[in-house]
Amino acid sequence: MNNEIEKIFLLLKKELKEIENLESWKQIKAKYLTKSLFFNNLKNNLKNSKDSEEKIKIGKLIQFYLLNINQILNNKRKDLENSFFSSYQKNPLLEKEISDIIITKKIRGNIHPLTKITLMINKYFDNLNFNYVYGNEIEIDKFNFDYLNIPKDHPAREMQDTFYLENENKLLRTHTTNITARKLLLDKSNLLKYYTTGIVYRNDDNDATHSIQFNQLDFFMLSKSISLANFKYILINLLETIFDKNIPIRFRPSYFPFTEPSFEVDVGCFKCKQNGCEICKNSGWIEILGSGMISHHVLKLVGKDDSNMQGFAAGIGIERLAMLRFNIKDIRNFYLNNLSFLRNYDKGDK
Numbered sequence: 001m002n003n004e005i006e007k008i009f010l011l012l013k014k015e016l017k018e019i020e021n022l023e024s025w026k027q028i029k030a031k032y033l034t035k036s037l038f039f040n041n042l043k044n045n046l047k048n049s050k051d052s053e054e055k056i057k058i059g060k061l062i063q064f065y066l067l068n069i070n071q072i073l074n075n076k077r078k079d080l081e082n083s084f085f086s087s088y089q090k091n092p093l094l095e096k097e098i099s100d101i102i103i104t105k106k107i108r109g110n111i112h113p114l115t116k117i118t119l120m121i122n123k124y125f126d127n128l129n130f131n132y133v134y135g136n137e138i139e140i141d142k143f144n145f146d147y148l149n150i151p152k153d154h155p156a157r158e159m160q161d162t163f164y165l166e167n168e169n170k171l172l173r174t175h176t177t178n179i180t181a182r183k184l185l186l187d188k189s190n191l192l193k194y195y196t197t198g199i200v201y202r203n204d205d206n207d208a209t210h211s212i213q214f215n216q217l218d219f220f221m222l223s224k225s226i227s228l229a230n231f232k233y234i235l236i237n238l239l240e241t242i243f244d245k246n247i248p249i250r251f252r253p254s255y256f257p258f259t260e261p262s263f264e265v266d267v268g269c270f271k272c273k274q275n276g277c278e279i280c281k282n283s284g285w286i287e288i289l290g291s292g293m294i295s296h297h298v299l300k301l302v303g304k305d306d307s308n309m310q311g312f313a314a315g316i317g318i319e320r321l322a323m324l325r326f327n328i329k330d331i332r333n334f335y336l337n338n339l340s341f342l343r344n345y346d347k348g349d350k
Helices: 001-018 022-032 037-048 052-090 090-103 111-126 178-186 226-242 296-301 320-326 332-337 340-347
Strands: 138-140 168-173 192-201 213-223 249-256 261-269 285-294 312-318
Touching: 001 022, 001 052, 001 261, 001 332, 022 213, 052 320, 052 340, 111 192, 111 213, 111 320, 168 285, 178 213, 213 226, 213 320, 226 249, 226 285, 226 312, 226 320, 249 285, 261 312, 285 296, 285 320, 320 332
Parallel strands: none
Antiparallel strands: 138 168, 192 213, 213 312, 249 261, 261 285, 285 312
């Protein structure tokens, strides 16, 4: 097998010597990777093999093949690129054509508004000694629903609300609260302080304030000595850190399966100044998060049913925070790659 691979390497080097442009290089790359009968057979053998030792052997062959093929191809690509960009210095006829595609002006970019808000969030929770954890975007039912006390007949489990994968037990997470479920179950400590940020997916309409894909912050704390007052302090200070100004904030009772008591937090509408408009649905307020004290039923589900344990949790849409912070009126602007928006989004940032 190794002899056969060596022959393939020699043949590849021979073919690369005969080409003079990147288009031919791309065709050869496809020939030895995506269209390679030998390479595809290796992958099929790995997939179909029942023997663990044989799988290890085939896996090493695949790794060896890819490592060397890519190294040979990349070396040739660099040679072609260097040859192309140096040729205009020797040939004056190419000088104008090359100068048209070379950027001569340095353009200073801005940090994307979502990134800026995320960095502010990270700094805030790091200063409070919360632990950051990166979450799974592809999740299973028990962490996205079961351990959060969301029963099988709950509407959120329907296809019109959740994106399920071919395996019906797997889905695109609908909230970053899946991390709360994972850490409550897997971390055996009596003091838990975690936060996470990341993308979530919901089968929703695309309009000025909704998207099928958006970013979310989730944080929670669990111990024997915290209360709702601790949570309100942390949350209000977070909002004041992000907005850096006095913004109307209200707490109102609500319901979530995994918290009890539960409440939603709204902020005054940035567009109409609480007079009522299409953004706030004429209410004067925009909902930005759901929160509450972690339900004792959830604590029982994850094996933390100590009557003295208490916790709080919250989930916040980062896009909505950015819209308020930078006076952005349409959530779709974040994803359109509009350079004028990306350069000027922070005009209202004080």
